[in-house]
Amino acid sequence: MRIWDRSIATQFICLMLFALLLSQAISFLISRDERGNAVREAYKGEFLSRAEAVARLLETTSPAIEDQITQANNTLNTRYWVTAEPPPADPETWRQAAWARLTEPFTSSESAAFMARAIKKDLQHDKIGASAVIGTGWTNLSPEDWHSPRPAKFIRLDDYYGVGLAVELNRGTWLNTAFAKPAMGGFWSSSALSFAVTALTLSIITILAARAITRPMRRLAVAAEALGRGEATTPLPETGPQDMRYTAQAFNRMQQRLQRFVADRTRMLAAIGHDLRTPITSLRLRTEFVGDAEIREKMLATIDEMQKMTEATLTFAREESAAEETRSIDLSALVQSLSDDLADMGHDVTFNNGFKIKYRCRADALRRAIRNLIENAVRYGQRARVSITKGEDSIDIVIEDDGPGIPPELAEQVFVPFYRLEDSRNRETGGVGLGLSIARSIVRNHGGDIKLVNRPGGLRAIITLPAIDARTRLAAAA
Structure with missing residues (x-):
């Protein structure tokens, strides 16, 4: 099943070979x-023609040289001999005599001895001969097969190519002849060779066809992966078969609509944040004229919080609208430098990692997401211990602190924009509640996610990133 699920080309080849084997089997049956x-x-035709020629030659020559003539016409597969009596009525007796002559070399040559051994071995191995044709006896040949005016008796020696003949000569004697060849085994070898050549040819054609079909699919997978990670992708080429053209056109339209949707929302967010500056400034000026000092201070604090939220919203909108280029970096070096910078600023931050990790990402955005989590760990958990673990399919950046943690039921709620835990992340010590939202948005745009898990004595924040992108996976599969 692992081979079957590996690729479309594999499935095509397996189905093609099965169809070829099935068709060959049906054709053979x-x-x-x-x-x-x-x-x-x-x-049979060659045997009868040669036997007829030998019979005519014997009838036109002296009986004294019959033995020389029969010996001269003997071949590796054929034997001739003359008897005074007609062939016995029992065909098995004649068959046994015929096989005895066929399995003896007619000369002392190596080739004749080899053929005799081959016939004898074939006779023993395949159990052919007289026992294979019990029940079949002498038959008379038709005029189409036997052209001599003298009648001849024909007999089968085995189920393959062994045949025998007895014809009466004009002088009253009988010419007996037997022919046999070992069963031909070349048919199976040639069929296997033909099947192998055909299967190889069709496999190569199938691979080329499958690659032509799957190439647009691989491009689509790479583009979809890049789009899902927030990368700027070029439109897919709308070429190939009609189905693939329709698919590429649909993907390009979807990509344009998504980009237009995100751009519109980002511009709207930036416009709202920008337009809020004017009424906030006006409200601050009017607050200065409030006579009650306590009320004035409370109103100014509220206005300051609104201004911070507006500035954070504008910053978020500006960074979202800026299309950072995706590039390959050393992820360990990025986290190391970030941890060192925060440690130089007096924060208790340590990083433990001893291996290099090449990763393709938007480095500035990812750096901001990791920084937000490390700063949260230092602010609410006194210290941050940062490490990286690399698995088969993912890379985990783990940030642990020694703080109070968070209630499990609020593990997802804290990622909602502007949400804050009042008991520990209050307005005096915390921000406006966008840090975790921005961090998760950045990580999810890279195809990953962030999880917050309580541990004994603190909180563990885990940034999970995909270890390889679609390009690498498809290249490995190919």
């Missing part, structure tokens, strides 16, 4: 006897 019958008929 339909025509498995055609080749054997054709070879048998060809051997």
